[in-house]
Structure formats: structure tokens, C-alpha cells
Amino acid sequence: MKRALTLATGAAVGYVAGTRAGREKYERMKLRVHAVGRQPAVVDLRENLQERAQTATKTVSKAVAGKVTEATSELAKKVKERSHGAEPSTPVVPAPETADEYPPAPTGIVPDDGAV
Template sequence: MKVVTLAAGLAVGYVLGTRAGREKYEQIVAGARRASSHPRVVQAQEKAKEFVGTGTDAVTQKLASVNPEPTTTDLSDTAVPRPPRRKPVVTTPDVGTTPLV
């Protein structure tokens, strides 16, 4: 899906940014219409719509069969203990060393 969006964005950018004029624009539009009405593209669109539609129904049915009566648990009153804080590590410079300049 990201590739299709990228391709559409590139096409729109090309159309808006081109200086070739109306003729080139009409060629691009005609090519896009031919591509969108191609039988393989139409079939892929229908298959994707069917997959997305049945996929959500299948997930919903699966969840309903696993837990037929969902219950909610209110955790707002539950106190969660915090881990203890660490003491910061303090380092002291070595005595007798000369700094590098």
C-alpha cells in the first residue's frame, strides 16, 4: 500500500511540476485511467477489498468464540509500586595524573 501511495505522490508531483503542458498531462491521465481499468488491477482491488472485509469479520468471530462475554477490569484504583531509585555514581578524578592538552 505504501508503494501505491508513493507512486501516486510521484505522479501528482510530476503532473503539477511539469512544464511540458496540457498534452503531457492528458497522456498521464489517460495512462492512469487505462491502468486503473485494467482487468488485473480491478481483480486485485476486488480481492483486496474482500480480504480486508472478511479479515475483520474473521478476527471478530474468533475473538467472540474465545471470550463470549468480555469483562472489563478497572485498574484505576490499583496501586503499582515504583522501583527504588538508584543512587548516582560519582567518579573522582585520579590524583597525580596530568590532563592532556
Template sequence: MKRALTLATGMGVGYVVGTRAGREKYDRMKLKVHEVSQQPAVAGIRENLQERVETASKSVAGKVTDVASGLTKKLHSSSHDEEPSAPVVPAPEASDEFPAAPTTGIVPDGDAV
């Protein structure tokens, strides 16, 4: 059902965007889509999906909040309670010399620079 709905939506959008059928055909197609969307079976499916999405979004939002607060607590407690696990080593000083070019095995002509 989901795939069929996605396919129909894609075909409808492609038709509208990809053709120059004119306003009359567009209006007829829009009217037909409206008629189909108002049928009781389709309206029931739409309401069911809306309820599922709302329930799932609330559940996910709660889980994300819980995970984020747990991570925040771990970060704060670990930064105040523990010593760093590895010593901090400073970066080497930059040198003015470039590293040697890799050898490619290609020998330039005598005239080439």
C-alpha cells in the first residue's frame, strides 16, 4: 500500500512538472485526487497514519531527550572527576623544508624542467 501510494504520488508530480498539458488537465487531476482523498476508506487510513506518526514522534522525542541528558551527565561527570587517560603531546614544530617528492620511475626528457 505504501509503495503504491508513493508510486502514484511520484507519477502525479512527474506528470504535472514534466508536461505542458495545461490548466484544464491539471484541474481535472486535482479534482480526482481530492475526490479519492475524501473517500471513507482513504480518510480512515490517513487518520490512522496520523495517529501512528504522532505516537511514534512522541516516543522518539522522549528517547532522544533521555539519551541526550544521559550523555550530558556522563560528559560533565567525566570532565570533572577523572584525569586524562593519555598524556597530551605537543605537535612538532613546523619546518621550512618540504618533504622529499615520491619517486615515480618516470625520467623527464633533458629539455623538460
């Protein structure tokens, strides 16, 4: 029990000391990053990269839209070609006119004669 208490106390002291030191280093690093981000060369680079990204996005979206349009029109042509003059894949059976013409509903009971 004494070992567990000593271990827990040491862990707690180490945690508190580490978080304080870690927080101070984090704050210093954050200030440095903000200072670098405000430098004119970095600001110009960021703006240049944003413009390039916007231009690339517009170019790619136009190209993709063109390809989608092409693929859609080709698919529509294929569907038209197959549907003209082709027999339907599933035969169309008209519905019975009276209720007596419907087949009996399955009961799930197997006949005794052994025919399955």
C-alpha cells in the first residue's frame, strides 16, 4: 500500500510540474509562430498560395464538369441504343381481372404424399 501511495504521489507531482513547464513552452512557441506569420514575406507567400489554389480549383472543377457531361451523354446514348427495338428483360404479365384468377397463397404446409 505504501508503494502505491508513493507511486501515485510521484506521478501527481510529475504531472503538475510537467504541465506547468509544458504550458510555458507552448505559450512561447505560439508567440513565435504568430510573429513569423505576421512577417511580410510570409504574408505575401500565403496570399500567393491562396490565389494559386483558387485558380487550380476553378480549372479542375471546369475539367471535371466537362468529363461528367461527356460521360452522361455517352451513357444516355447507350441506353437509347439498347432500349430501341429490344425486348424487355422481364416479361410483362397483365393483372388478373377477378380475384378468382389469382393463385392460392402459400401455406407452408408440406403435403403428406411425399411430393416436395
